[in-house]
Structure formats: C-alpha cells, structure tokens
Amino acid sequence: xxxxxxxxxxxxxxxxxxxxxxxxxxxxxxxxxxxxxxxxxxxxxxxxxxxxxxxxxxxxxxxxxxxxxxxxxxxxxxxxxxxxxxxxxxxxxxxxxxxxxxxxxxxxxxxxxxxxxxxxxxxxxxxxxxxxxxxxxxxxxxxxxxxxxxxxxxxxxxxxxxxxxxxxxxxxxxxxxxxxxxxxxxxxxxxxxxxxxxxxxxxxxxxxxxxxxxxxxxxxxxxxxxxxxxxxxxxxxxxxxxxxxxxxxxxxxxxxxxxxxxxxxxxxxxxxxxx
Numbered sequence: 001x002x003x004x005x006x007x008x009x010x011x012x013x014x015x016x017x018x019x020x021x022x023x024x025x026x027x028x029x030x031x032x033x034x035x036x037x038x039x040x041x042x043x044x045x046x047x048x049x050x051x052x053x054x055x056x057x058x059x060x061x062x063x064x065x066x067x068x069x070x071x072x073x074x075x076x077x078x079x080x081x082x083x084x085x086x087x088x089x090x091x092x093x094x095x096x097x098x099x100x101x102x103x104x105x106x107x108x109x110x111x112x113x114x115x116x117x118x119x120x121x122x123x124x125x126x127x128x129x130x131x132x133x134x135x136x137x138x139x140x141x142x143x144x145x146x147x148x149x150x151x152x153x154x155x156x157x158x159x160x161x162x163x164x165x166x167x168x169x170x171x172x173x174x175x176x177x178x179x180x181x182x183x184x185x186x187x188x189x190x191x192x193x194x195x196x197x198x199x200x201x202x203x204x205x206x207x208x209x210x211x212x213x214x215x216x217x218x219x220x221x222x223x224x225x226x227x228x229x230x231x232x233x234x235x236x237x238x239x240x241x242x243x244x245x246x247x248x249x250x251x252x253x254x255x256x257x258x259x260x261x262x263x264x265x266x267x268x269x270x271x272x273x274x275x
Contacts, residue, residue: 001166004177005036009089009122011165013157014099015061017053021101021195022238025049026074027063029103030154031084032162043084044155046071061152078110089179091122093136093161096187101194101238108239115243116194120183124165127186131172136160143167193241198248206248218248 003009011032018024030044046063048071058064092099100121107114128139140148140160144167150156169177175185190200198218199209206218213221213228222229229249233242 001170002038003034003166003169003179005034005179007087007089008033008035009091009179010034010085011091011158011162012085012095012099012103013092013154013161014102015063015152015154016102017049017051017057019098021098021105022236024102025051026102026106027053027057027068028061028154029077029081030158031081032158033084033088034162041084042155042158045077045081047077048073061154074106075110078107078112082107082112082114087118089120089122089183090116091124091161091165093128093157093164094123094125096121096123096126096194097196101240104194104240105238108243114240120179121187122165122179122182123186124161124168125186127168127175127182128164130185131168136164139164143171193238193244195238195241197237197241198244206244218245219252222249222252 011034013030014026015028016024016026026047027049028044028046031042033041035041046068048068050073053063053065053068090100100116104114124139125136132139132142136157137148137151140146140163143164144160146163148156148160165182169175175181190204192198192200192206196209198206201207201217208214208216208218208221229245232245
C-alpha cells in the first residue's frame, strides 16, 4: 500500500514541556517526509526548550533537562525545519489539535510566518477514533499487529502514525486514498485557526467559539466593539489565533476596489444574462 500523493506529505510528532499550545515548548521533533514516488526522508532533533522540563513531562517522554541543555534551540533549527516541510501537506496523531498548532507557535516565535492555506492536514487519530476508539499504542497493535516500542519518543510515534494510516487505508474501503479525502475525514469541524477559538459557520464566515460572543461573526463583533481585537492580541491566545484575527481585521479595513466601467458593464451583463 502506498499513499496516493500529488505532493510530498510530512508525518511528524512533537515531544514537549507540556500541553499548553501557547506557552509550552518543543523538546524533540521527528519528521518523516514521504514523496509521491514513495521515497522517504526522515530527521529527528532533540531541542533545547530554553525552559525547565517539568518532571511530569519527563515521566512521559523520558527526555531530561540534561539531555537537551547542549542541543540547539527551536529558533536555531527553525529554518531547516521550515525548509523540510515547505510545500508539504502535514499528518500526525492528534496533530490537528496539538502538534500542528504548537509547531505553528514555535515557528512564528522564531520569526517564520507559518500558515495552512496551501496545505492539507491528516489527523490519523481522528480516523482511528471514528473507527475504533483507541490510543496510538493500541492502534498500532490493532492495525499493524505490532507492539509500539519507544512510545512517546517522537521518531517512534511518527513512524507508527505513518504505518497506521497505510493500514487504515487497507482496512476501510469507504476511506478514499487521497490527501483531500483523508484531510476532510480527519478534520473536527471547520476551524479558521488551529486552536478552535475561531470557527467557520455554514456560510463560511468566521465566528467566535468562546465567551460572551460565542457564535457571533468576528466581523460583527469587531465592528461593534473594535477594542475586542486589542484585548485578544494582548491576552494569552496562541500566536496563530492572533494572526487569523489580524487578517480578518485587515480584510475589513482594506479599501474597496473601484470597478472600471468595463467591469461594471460585465457585471450587469452577468446579472441580467446579457451578452
């Protein structure tokens, strides 16, 4: 079984200092890049998070402060990581809710403008949970018939995620082997940002998912209360959420394009089906 790809896809996993997307840091990142011809390229880095790794985090991934103190920081690795994932779709296990948002935070913190506009994202955990309701280790056993050695190591988790996706495609006839179909199937709702603070309604408009403005369009709130934008930008929201909010505000304040006489005539012809 090979993935049906039109461009490279990057499977990746992060081990971190905790689970807060906005404030925690990467201590290990593993990347498995799969090309449309089936070739693979992989890389794993230990990362100095520049903060203390809590004992609770070390208990999970076994990475200690002593192991990373002499390793490069994420900012130092960011250009190489950005180059490796450039032009690629992304995939992981719980990646839509954790790994991709946290990767975006780290890249933006390092001064690299990250976005998903030209990428698709496949979350293998979502496919697994929709079909079987299990964890990564159980999923590896269930789909691949193997015991996951080195669980909570970024490299082992990344490779297991890739193998699970291939096995899922083999097992489920109703899941199409294409990035578009897999991305759509493994997406939780329509999010404008990664963390889910800004969603999209059925009309495709951005809406807030929290607080007193929950369910209201972002544009309506910002028109009514322009100071809400400043409050969010200064509060402890993820950087990518702030970026999306700023893009909406910039779009609202952008000067309207003036139509030429030719464009006006064309619009009228289209409106009244004239030629």
